[in-house]
Structures are given as C-alpha cells and as structure tokens.
Amino acid sequence: FFSRNADAPFLLVLSYLHVHTALYASKNFRGKSKHGLYGDAVEEMDWSVGQILDVLAKYNLSNKTLVYFTSDQGAHVEEISSSGEVHGGYNGIYKGGKSMNWEGGIRVPGLLRWLGVIQAGAYIDEPTSNMDIFPTIVKLAEAQLPSDRIIDGHDLMPLLQGKVTRSKHEFLFHYCNAYLNAVRWHPGNSEAVWKVFFFTPNFSPEDSNGCYDSHVCFCHGGFITWHDPPLLFDLSRDPEEKVPLTPETES
Numbered sequence: 001f002f003s004r005n006a007d008a009p010f011l012l013v014l015s016y017l018h019v020h021t022a023l024y025a026s027k028n029f030r031g032k033s034k035h036g037l038y039g040d041a042v043e044e045m046d047w048s049v050g051q052i053l054d055v056l057a058k059y060n061l062s063n064k065t066l067v068y069f070t071s072d073q074g075a076h077v078e079e080i081s082s083s084g085e086v087h088g089g090y091n092g093i094y095k096g097g098k099s100m101n102w103e104g105g106i107r108v109p110g111l112l113r114w115l116g117v118i119q120a121g122a123y124i125d126e127p128t129s130n131m132d133i134f135p136t137i138v139k140l141a142e143a144q145l146p147s148d149r150i151i152d153g154h155d156l157m158p159l160l161q162g163k164v165t166r167s168k169h170e171f172l173f174h175y176c177n178a179y180l181n182a183v184r185w186h187p188g189n190s191e192a193v194w195k196v197f198f199f200t201p202n203f204s205p206e207d208s209n210g211c212y213d214s215h216v217c218f219c220h221g222g223f224i225t226w227h228d229p230p231l232l233f234d235l236s237r238d239p240e241e242k243v244p245l246t247p248e249t250e251s
Helices: 036-058 130-140
Strands: 067-070 110-113 171-176 179-185 194-201 224-234
Touching: 036 067, 067 130
Parallel strands: none
Antiparallel strands: 067 110, 171 179, 179 194, 194 224
C-alpha cells in the first residue's frame, strides 16, 4: 500500500483484531508476555504498529504523515477466561470500562505522531473526541466539510501544534445506546472539568467495578439507577469519580 502511494496523498485506516475477544496472537508472540494471551495480543499489535512506522521511514513519509493511534472504548473489565485469566485489559485508576460512561469506559489512548509538526513528548490534557478525527483529516486534505449537517468534531491540529491551549469541546455528551447518560463541561474560564450523570449502571456484584453477572452493563430498566438530582463530579480533583459533589460539600 505504501509503495503504491508513496507519491500521492493517502488515508490508511487499520482496525486491529487485537485486542478484542476472541483473543489472537500468532506463534511468534504466543506465551511471550507476562499478562497471558491478552498481553501477547498487545505485544503483537505494538510490533505491528512499529512495522508501519518503519515503512513510513523507508519511503521518507514520516515528515508527511500524521499517525493517530486510538481505541473505540476503554478496556472490557468483565472479560475473564474460564481459567480466571483477565482478557479485558486494565483501566488504571479509572472506574468502569467498556459500555459505560464512567471514565474507564470513555478515556481511550490518543497517541499522535507527525515528525517535525507535532512536538515530541508533548502531553495534552484536554477533552477531545474520536469525532475529531474526521474534521482533522478533511482539513489536512484541504477538502470541505459537509455543509448539510452539523459536524460534532473539531480540527485537532491547532491543539496538537500548541497554537491553542483549549479544546473546542466545551461540552461533550456521553450516550448509553439511545439514552443521554452523562455530560462533560470544561468551562472556558476554569481548569475544572465537571461531569454529570443522569443514571449509572448497577454493578454486579455491588462492590465490584463492573457488571460481571451479565458480562456487560446495560442501559435500561433494572440494570441502572436514575439520579435526581444528577450525580456531579469534578474530574480535575476526582478523576476516579469516587465522591459526588453536594450543596453541603461544594460552595
């Protein structure tokens, strides 16, 4: 693909089987990691990304190519094999995972590389969205966004190049299927990131970090608890979403 397009603009979207279940790792990687088959799959994906970056360098395309590595969701915390091996990854300090709008479900990797354009080692802690990929690519291609609909994403390049310090997303709306589940607000005059929940999934068992009885959390009926007033968190102070704010605790 790269040899055919070395002299022309291209868009390559590569969606890995890794690390979705059923898990797969080829013979060269199976049994190599400290984290079982899941770790093997992660290591093979890491190797594959390296192969792509090497070929970009081979064709002198590294300075001309934006590489964006991301995911569609956080790790699936309930995914465990019959032998007890965790197959669903790990979300660090963040609550929940796949199918939830707790931070563990919607904070995903956002690793970007463009030699000579994006500063190496830069770290941006601003709310962005995978919806931003589309307008970013359209702008880089010098094409026009559709004018017959509202486009929810924003061009990421000003943020990535340090020309602005704030994401254009003052609000991000988080849905669970068709239901508005949570809203994130990053006010322009504040470092705070507020997040409100209208309902939350009922974990099973109650003291766990997921819906292990049903293998995934659902969005309706007895699977959720509605909150009136909604739960409110300040993610800048409580990224683990442990302590909902109340009029008594928050001036």
